[in-house]
Amino acid sequence: MKSARHQAILDLITQHPIDRQEELIAHLREEGYDVTQATVSRDIRELQLVKTAMPDGSYRYMPAAASGKVAHSPSRFEMIFRESVLKIDYAGHMVLVKCFSGMANAACEVFDAKQWDNVVGTLSGDDTFFILMRSEEDAAAISKELQRYLRKV
Structure with a gap:
């Protein structure tokens, strides 16, 4: 089936x-x-x-490809992230990335494919994914970095 x-x-x-x-x-x-x-x-x-x-x-x-892991270009990351993410916030070591319904997995997947400093791991749901950072300062820094990929309304 x-x-x-x-x-x-x-x-x-x-x-x-x-x-x-x-x-x-x-x-x-x-x-x-x-x-x-x-x-x-x-x-x-x-x-x-x-x-x-x-x-x-x-x-x-x-x-995306006939087989194997897809290479993620910056433009692909930016396009998927910009079209999927609604807002970004953090508390302590955790960063919340709120997405359109059904888009969190795609946004999280392109996020994971990039190299980020001090990321411990991610957890994705349907419309939200979380990023666990090593410190609160790292969470603040990556939140600020990711803000620049949000769609400007």
Whole structure:
């Protein structure tokens, strides 16, 4: 079932300019797959799909690579982080990164792929991820650094 669903997702993103999980869920349901947002989020991660900017300025899901870990360019990090993250705050050694629903895993994944000083680890949920820093000063510093990647409204 899972491999058939994954193939259906790959077919759908080839056939349609899908840029949101809700759209993908709707298309999958039309194809007869009873899926939840959590399932689709997991599928996107497992298939290594990324939102890619199109020449007309729109975005759509595309496979990141045929296999293996994807190299993360600064522009990819900036694009995913900017399009996913709503706010950043810290308390003590912890940094909270609040994201749009379903986007925390993608933002956390590109964060983890970069080299950051004094990061102990990360923990991601659906719309939030946490960064554990070695000290409160490190948490303040990385919060300030990450603020520059937020979308300017």
